[in-house]
Amino acid sequence: MTVEYGLDIQDLVKKFDSIYALDQITLRIPKGRIVGLLGQNGAGKTTLVRLLSGVMKPTAGSAKIDGYDLSNQLNDVKRITGLLPEEYALYEKLSIFEYIEFLGTLYNMDEERINKRFVKLATRLEIYQLKNRLIETLSKGQKQKVALIAALIQEPRVLFLDEPLANLDVAAQHVVRQIIREYKADNRTILIATHLLTNVELTCDYIVIIDAGKILFHGSISDFKQQADSLEEAYLNYLGVEFQE
Amino acid sequence: MKLQHIKAVFKAEYYTTTSKFRKYRTFIPFLFLGGVIIFSYILRVIYELFRGEQFVQDPPLPTFFSIIAIFSYFTLFAPLLSPLGRVVYDGGARSRREVALNAPVTARDLLYGNLLSNLAFFLPFFGFIGTLTLAPFIGSGLYSPLITSLALFAILSILILVGLVAGTLVSPIIFNFITSQENSQSRAVVAFGVSAMLVFSLPILRYFLEHTTLEGNLGPITFLPFTLAAILIIYILYGISISISPTLALGLLLGYIVVIFILGYLVADILYEQNYKQNKFTTANPETRGERLLQRIIRPFPPSIGKVISSTMKASIRDIEHLARLTIGIAITIFMIFALSSRGLFRDTTNFNQQIELAVIVFALVLSSASVIFIETSSFTVQHRDMLSLIKSSPNGARKFVIGKAIQMMLLLTPIFMTIIFVLTGLDFLDIRNTPMLILIVILVVMIMTSLSMAIYLVNPSDNEEDLGNFINLLVFYVFGFMIAVIPIILIVAELTIPTYVYILIALGSISLSGLFLYIASQALEEMNLETLDSTFSRSILQGFKTVILFFITWNFLPLLGLSYLLRTNDPIGYIILSYVIILTSVVLYYFFSAQNFSKPKITVTNFQSTIRNLVVMLGIGIGLSFIQSYFYENNNLLGSYSLLGLNKSTLLLIISLLVFVEELFFRGMIFDYSRKEMSFWGATSVNAILFGLLHILTPISFINAVIQTYLLCQLKEDTQSVFFTILAHLGYNLILVSILFM
Numbered sequence: 001m002t003v004e005y006g007l008d009i010q011d012l013v014k015k016f017d018s019i020y021a022l023d024q025i026t027l028r029i030p031k032g033r034i035v036g037l038l039g040q041n042g043a044g045k046t047t048l049v050r051l052l053s054g055v056m057k058p059t060a061g062s063a064k065i066d067g068y069d070l071s072n073q074l075n076d077v078k079r080i081t082g083l084l085p086e087e088y089a090l091y092e093k094l095s096i097f098e099y100i101e102f103l104g105t106l107y108n109m110d111e112e113r114i115n116k117r118f119v120k121l122a123t124r125l126e127i128y129q130l131k132n133r134l135i136e137t138l139s140k141g142q143k144q145k146v147a148l149i150a151a152l153i154q155e156p157r158v159l160f161l162d163e164p165l166a167n168l169d170v171a172a173q174h175v176v177r178q179i180i181r182e183y184k185a186d187n188r189t190i191l192i193a194t195h196l197l198t199n200v201e202l203t204c205d206y207i208v209i210i211d212a213g214k215i216l217f218h219g220s221i222s223d224f225k226q227q228a229d230s231l232e233e234a235y236l237n238y239l240g241v242e243f244q245e
Numbered sequence: 246m247k248l249q250h251i252k253a254v255f256k257a258e259y260y261t262t263t264s265k266f267r268k269y270r271t272f273i274p275f276l277f278l279g280g281v282i283i284f285s286y287i288l289r290v291i292y293e294l295f296r297g298e299q300f301v302q303d304p305p306l307p308t309f310f311s312i313i314a315i316f317s318y319f320t321l322f323a324p325l326l327s328p329l330g331r332v333v334y335d336g337g338a339r340s341r342r343e344v345a346l347n348a349p350v351t352a353r354d355l356l357y358g359n360l361l362s363n364l365a366f367f368l369p370f371f372g373f374i375g376t377l378t379l380a381p382f383i384g385s386g387l388y389s390p391l392i393t394s395l396a397l398f399a400i401l402s403i404l405i406l407v408g409l410v411a412g413t414l415v416s417p418i419i420f421n422f423i424t425s426q427e428n429s430q431s432r433a434v435v436a437f438g439v440s441a442m443l444v445f446s447l448p449i450l451r452y453f454l455e456h457t458t459l460e461g462n463l464g465p466i467t468f469l470p471f472t473l474a475a476i477l478i479i480y481i482l483y484g485i486s487i488s489i490s491p492t493l494a495l496g497l498l499l500g501y502i503v504v505i506f507i508l509g510y511l512v513a514d515i516l517y518e519q520n521y522k523q524n525k526f527t528t529a530n531p532e533t534r535g536e537r538l539l540q541r542i543i544r545p546f547p548p549s550i551g552k553v554i555s556s557t558m559k560a561s562i563r564d565i566e567h568l569a570r571l572t573i574g575i576a577i578t579i580f581m582i583f584a585l586s587s588r589g590l591f592r593d594t595t596n597f598n599q600q601i602e603l604a605v606i607v608f609a610l611v612l613s614s615a616s617v618i619f620i621e622t623s624s625f626t627v628q629h630r631d632m633l634s635l636i637k638s639s640p641n642g643a644r645k646f647v648i649g650k651a652i653q654m655m656l657l658l659t660p661i662f663m664t665i666i667f668v669l670t671g672l673d674f675l676d677i678r679n680t681p682m683l684i685l686i687v688i689l690v691v692m693i694m695t696s697l698s699m700a701i702y703l704v705n706p707s708d709n710e711e712d713l714g715n716f717i718n719l720l721v722f723y724v725f726g727f728m729i730a731v732i733p734i735i736l737i738v739a740e741l742t743i744p745t746y747v748y749i750l751i752a753l754g755s756i757s758l759s760g761l762f763l764y765i766a767s768q769a770l771e772e773m774n775l776e777t778l779d780s781t782f783s784r785s786i787l788q789g790f791k792t793v794i795l796f797f798i799t800w801n802f803l804p805l806l807g808l809s810y811l812l813r814t815n816d817p818i819g820y821i822i823l824s825y826v827i828i829l830t831s832v833v834l835y836y837f838f839s840a841q842n843f844s845k846p847k848i849t850v851t852n853f854q855s856t857i858r859n860l861v862v863m864l865g866i867g868i869g870l871s872f873i874q875s876y877f878y879e880n881n882n883l884l885g886s887y888s889l890l891g892l893n894k895s896t897l898l899l900i901i902s903l904l905v906f907v908e909e910l911f912f913r914g915m916i917f918d919y920s921r922k923e924m925s926f927w928g929a930t931s932v933n934a935i936l937f938g939l940l941h942i943l944t945p946i947s948f949i950n951a952v953i954q955t956y957l958l959c960q961l962k963e964d965t966q967s968v969f970f971t972i973l974a975h976l977g978y979n980l981i982l983v984s985i986l987f988m
Binding site: 097105108132133134 | 429528529530531548549551552553556559560561563564631632634635636637638639640641642645646772774775776777
């Protein structure tokens, strides 16, 4: 059986006490798409990413990640997904390489493979020469690069990125976009949670807008853009905010 | 220098220091003060109760003097914990300092503001530790324990003031030196060197103190602050002047404070300027010897757990501030062990035999190692949700992390305690015969406390917003540590001989308990909801814990009043009635205040059928077990405890019937309802069964019987939703079984 969908989400619900963080999300994303997950602060973007990467359990509903069921194949889901969290979750007292080695080993990678992947990614992101520096001494952008390497180290089939371009310089942004496109070319699925429209426009080919835990729109980015003069205007229309030039 | 600047810095620094207890920060100094008085008083009372006056007789003056001097010496290192050092060295805090210095605030303002915050937090804290350690062992002196404690506290506070003022000034220099090492390994080595200086200065100090005579001249050490403090304490407690007059000693101490204060004013700006210039990046060199050693240590473990061990180990060792805290914990451990050994306070106490010494040392070791372990656990921050989310996003990440982190802590802490024991043994502080035993105990204690602290941190993780959660964690941990620590004291002071198999049982018990704690920890992390930091699992564990506390307060603590009545009047019936009346009253009050629990029994045929069915099963098992019991234990049936009181049959029947009401209202009513709020039926029943079983643990068989009974009664309660039916079943069971046993 060939797996058709990178993400196959059915009626996913997440409740915190009495508040619905996600309310019956149903979504199917074919493999090989770059999905921009758009939403206001507190709309449920991070919650959705946490549920899909297996970090948190849903209240109800089900989801398949690259064919693996979130409820009974959790470890497989974790094995094939990579996660870039909202903030840099770095061990400040480890050096860059030690940190990547630590996370790679948690993903059951052997030493040789970690090394190879690290050299490749770190060289591309231009922090290889800093590999022995402690993370606490790095700048914000450098930390973001380390977090990105951590998310990519095990060549995940499905990649969850929360604001991947934050704090990066223009050249690095370009490299990250390139990497994302290569992943797409390899028929991998990428979900980017962001609130920066320019990123979505430059990178994504599919768009999902959520607000207050519900999906307002999902579809290809060209469909979405046709609804108004610009992406920004279309987006604001969905949120019910009046667009002023 | 402006007063309002100092005040602002003070507030910011104090809030940072006490950030975990934000809501209660105003009360912290008062809490410590109150704690000092209460704790030392309670400890003193316990000792007097067990051993009478002879145990707490005063140590000879020279011994006592050196003990106080050594302790005072250690308190001087308190400022190593100063947040100021952190500001200077820490990469993250660098920007904080830049912001501060960018505002029109001088380095002097920062220094004095920081000093004030140190005083507000660390002064009561270290005064508390000092008094707690010394007070119970001082003996009669001139005054009551209360006044003795207060006097000790006051003088130690003056000394700590000297230390804090000096330390606030010196710590930037120390931290600066540490951070000037470019390589992270050499930083750790330098930091450990500072700790080692503490460890090895103890024997030197002891040598000086023992080779001077108190009547004559103490030599140059007279003018050292810690000696001055010891002189003052001896004078106030016993009215004896040593070497110099107490007024002069006090004057000198205060003089030190003034001098250092002025010095601080003069050099503050220079120090900051120098620190600021230093802007090196620390690197980790993978080719060092320490690194290779670490690789060898983790080789036997599975790669992913091994990597957790080595990564968390590095993170822990490279954190200089964390090392400083560990150092203080270790110093206190060494002091307590020394002070409480037969080479210390009890040098000339005749009835202080080897067994008591061992008990006291174990007490010191457990309590102080608990502090060190708690410090080590707190180095991994639950506050960092995104770190947890990354760990959880890898396959079986939670389990790997919990096991790896626990092993790392044991690997770091066990050698530290071993070294402490070996140094003390080698330098003739400890009895050589005790060493192997102590090492075994250390391993067990480190294992159990490490697992416990992991479980506590992960079951009740609290970010900075939740002050109470942190406070409760700390409290639970120390209460548990204290409970373990007093076991040897009680056993040995009460002169119970312990057979070897009990030691083996204790070891096995510790191992399985550690396993349970680690399971709870990894399950809590696995299930943890990263938004709310809790889970159904954690809530149910917490509820079970609260239930046990409720049980101990109502069923054990309150009836102690009844026990004191028994001791005074020798009237067992009065005792039983009084004890159970107290419990009954608390149960009724509970129902009164939570009316939703109190439902009218539904008188239906099904409910009566269930009652009779469960009663029959209970009787069958009860009668069967009674016969097995009488086979194994002669003259000891399931009613053994009451025949001990020598009651006649009719009184026995009356008491047993009364008991049914109390037990059912309490266990199947209050306790079951309370735990069932957050727990599943099986969870609540297990808690109920263990507590009810412990209450009936005359023999293993009576324990089993009570556990089975609990299950049947809890099931009946769940089915009928009323204690009315469980009372009926239990009453029927007791009356029928007693009648059979009387035949």
